[in-house]
Amino acid sequence: MASDRLASDGPIDEPASLFATFRFAAVISWRDFRALYRWYTYVGGWLVRVLAQAAFLASVGLLVGSESVAHRIAIGAACASAATGALLAIPLATMERALGTAAVLVVSPAGLVPSMLGRAVDRLVDGGVMSTTALVAVFAYLPEVQLLRPSSLLLPVFAVAMAYSSTCLAMTLAGAALLWPDARNLISSTLTVPLTLLSGAVLPHEPTGRLALVSHLLPLGNGIRGCRELALGHAAGALLPLLGELLVGSAWLVAAIGSLRVAQSWATRRAGLV
């Protein structure tokens, strides 16, 4: 029985048991998500906001009288919607402290890592849905982009890939937020601006030099390039950026695991997270 894997007298490191904990935490995150939103609060509260966010940022192009800039930023901002949802993983991780369950997770046999990562799965879904909606809306709105073609089927794939990498970045910083929960919203909000700028999401021109290198290493950067290729109708040219986004996401996943382990070790030594 799957639940037996969760019972243990000491720390567990068996992959199947860790995955069982992860899966259990993912189910809880999904139920929390469903308890937080009704379909109408999600559509009216979140989706309207991300569409307006993309339009607002793109309006810099309208301000300077350049349609091409507006269209470029609209695609980038639609991609950045994935991060808007994903970065909420940081404040949501600290919910465990507010509920008084963080300390229990630290001393549990599976430890903090699988349960925290599992609790962030809803952010992946949320970010993916938000970015897909925004990208479809932007592709449908822009006159020079053709939405109804087979390559557009890659849009949700890109959205989920960008939500994945952004969630992993968020979980890297969630370890710090767990230790200083008062800073949870500050960490997540301050991260948004550097991420959208350095990834090139809202820049009117393609980043060059060191900035281009940084944009390749951050979540969103490769995904945005891929989506802009899709807007031009170059499906083949989008595959390499997709792979890049997934690789960057996986690198941040390793960083997230390391960060959560540090938080666990700190909390164990100092009896923190209470």
Next chain:
Amino acid sequence: MSVLLAGLRVQMLISLRRVDDLQLLALVPFSAVLYLTMLAQTGRRDLAIVGVLASYVTTVWSLAIYSGGDLIDEERHTGTFAPLLVTPVSVARAMFGRVLAISLLGLVGLVEAGVVAVLFFHIDLGIDRPWLMAGSVVLLSVAMAGATYFFGAVFLLTANARPWQNAWTYPAFVLGGVLAPLRVWPIWVRVPGRLFFLSWVMDLFAVATGRSAGAVLLPALAAGGLAMATWVLAWGMLRWAIRRVQATGAFDGV
């Protein structure tokens, strides 16, 4: 007057200790960098003032939504809402100073964004008509205080308003023409936008900064009228909601 000053003082003390309020102010330099970088990359450094004003306006609006929404919630949370209802001063009057304080706090954001533009982007902000600018800021602060009042009333009336807080941010910035003026937006944005005081205040800012040679009287009257309407609506909603709470005893949610 003493109630007003007490409300101002209490809210200032709360906001200066509240991480969420301070966070909004801490984010101003970041948003200023975002808008100013975007504008600098397009080669239009002459429009930098738009980036500065956008940072200020988005901050003061966010303060109205989040702090205004939390006004009643916090009273409920700390168990002081029921005693507040039976004090000799009405809740609506007691809240008056508090919403003004939240709105005034937003002025810090204007200074922060200006400092970022001058120090880090070496931009001359170039305000053509300083008195009109100052008047517009005062008008915006009063209007935003009305909006804060409005959100406080909405939260008192609706126990489940929190998921909607997000929906009131960026759509309002679009309707207010915070970055690009309303005239460049499609008609379905322009019409509802003109029913929102922010779009008229942004027109006044455009004249004050020399980006527009338009009239001052019409936007000033429209912004003042709509700000007044926001105040009246919020005041009425708050009084009605409080009467309902007093009648039903539902102190934890109407």
